[in-house]
Amino acid sequence: MSAAVTVRGFMRIAASAAMTLGVLAPQPSAAQSSVDFTVSGSSTVRGWTCTVRGTAQVSTGSGAAVRGFASGVSAVTLTVPVTAFECPEAEMREHLLEAMRAAEFPQITFRLDSYAANPQGAVATGSLTILSSTNPVSVPMSLTPSGSGVQLAGEVQLDMTTYGVQPPVVMMGLMRVRPQIRIQFSGVVTP
């Protein structure tokens, strides 16, 4: 069996599973856009930053009007592919993927539950799933209508241990990553 056949077979299974679950297939009214995430933290040696590009799936309508979305927003799902993380050093990336148990939990997801509009944008409240833990988070974000869509940007701070992520410890404890991280995101989503 060739590799190509194997891949095609996998894709068929994945598509079938997605249609069955109704999760991965975009809703007709939903638009999918790219969102860039910057994850920063510190350690006992120096600060660090890794980046990753994820996707935002936004469904409009049937919600309170919010900047850039006159008819409101009915659903938002942000998805981050863990293996797509880029770090300044290969070894650092390895530690990150190991801590995130990337093979076991390949995605980080945020699903919107509710939002409160404000003049700058909104405070989005939803469920953030990292590894097998899901916790509620509130994320203030700015929404700026632009020619190509709505520019969204925001920041949230987390303690990674609350999601069961063990901060990397290197060299038998000589270097320890601190559990607090900042996640900044920005991107243009299409209403």
Add this chain to the structure above:
Amino acid sequence: MSESRRRFFKFLAASPLAALAYYSLPSGWLEATEAEAQLMTAGGAPLEPEVVSCANCGAAIEPIDAADAVSAVRSFRDQQVPPQMPPQQAQEEQLTGSLITSPADAVNVWDFERVAHENNLAQHWDYLHMGVDDYETRVANRQGFQHLAIRSRRLAAEPVTQLDTSIEILGQRFNAPLFLCPVAALMAYHTEGESGAARAARRRGVLQIQSNVSSQSYEEIAEARGEPHWFQLYSNPDWNRNQRVIDRVSAAGCPTLVWTVDLLGGSNRELARRSLVGQGTSNQLCQSCHNHQQGYQRPMARDLDGPAGERPPYTWDYIKRLKDASDMNLVVKGIVTGEDADLAIEHGADAIYVSNHGGRAENSMWATIDSLPEVVAAVQGRVPVLIDSGVRRGVDVFKALALGADAVGIGRPYVWGLGAFGEQGVDRAIELIMAELSIVMRQTQTRSVREINSRLVMEGRAPIMTRQNQFGFGL
């Protein structure tokens, strides 16, 4: 104790409920009240309020048992909570309290210093923090700014509505008279390194000068910034190696070369020596980043091998040699006297950079802001003058501009921002200092950098403008 005061405390002792009306009774009053209650208890008689005038206010004061009075007063005393003093608490918070967790929370650049200190390896921190000998030049750099006062102007013919902080220097325009000084090995403080600083500097429209001993290459940093920046050179005795690095940055579009002359004789950096004793960079942890194995070179020292060249002495003629080596502008960094400024220009310098290397060169105990006026006087407007060392506030920038600087550099403050939060920390550090500068500009009725002049600063009680020269320079 006067009789009237005793009567008052006896009244309180007999009427604890009345005492409770005092939200924050002075501790001395409580002690006196308790003493009166004990005295009366010793007499064995029920306490009867002596103050009858209160009947005028309609208060009904019932006699109580003496022992109950003592107990009530003590109970009230024990419940007393020292009053909270918000201003002291705020100051305590700033100096020793919790660390900020977001760059937006920074109130001034020192907020970043504490976070960067917390986040960085002690040896890295020591390298950034150190001065020479007993740190007296570092201290002098700050004191120099602190000894200058602002001579504010309150009103103007036209209201100050919009500020123009832009400058033009050596053919380039920037949004602010601020620049990021060359600082070595920025990836020691954050993985974003010089590139993170470059992105922040570009966003804010300020100049950045890359250190010769940077963690990242000129090309990487220029790509992050989106345009070429300036490059600082530590000259190598082998001229050919200098020529190769000059050719490299020139080919990458670097418009200006900054030659450092303030360390040609070396420096006594004791903290660095103590900090690395027993550690070095040979241990496993350091090696994971430094990778100082056989053949290791910092990015800007790589690929410079080739035939050895002549070894010209470091004299004034070296300026002309560097100037002739490329089409780049040449800035001479580390000048602190008028004589040297004059000679540097005579030999071809396109700008003078007043610096004592942030107090890391010699222990001169002489602030750069104090040497700036004589340099400016000697330059006489022939070339731009840049300055750094000890700049922490927007008002420091203002003072340097007022004394004739064309651009003012920050070193440690932006590295604190980088070490604390990467690019966002640098961005916020620049924003804070520029916000402070804007306040001073509005307070002094100066609409543009061009309007900031020596009449707006004074030293002690003697205005600099009274000094014996046209612009009030010459301290």
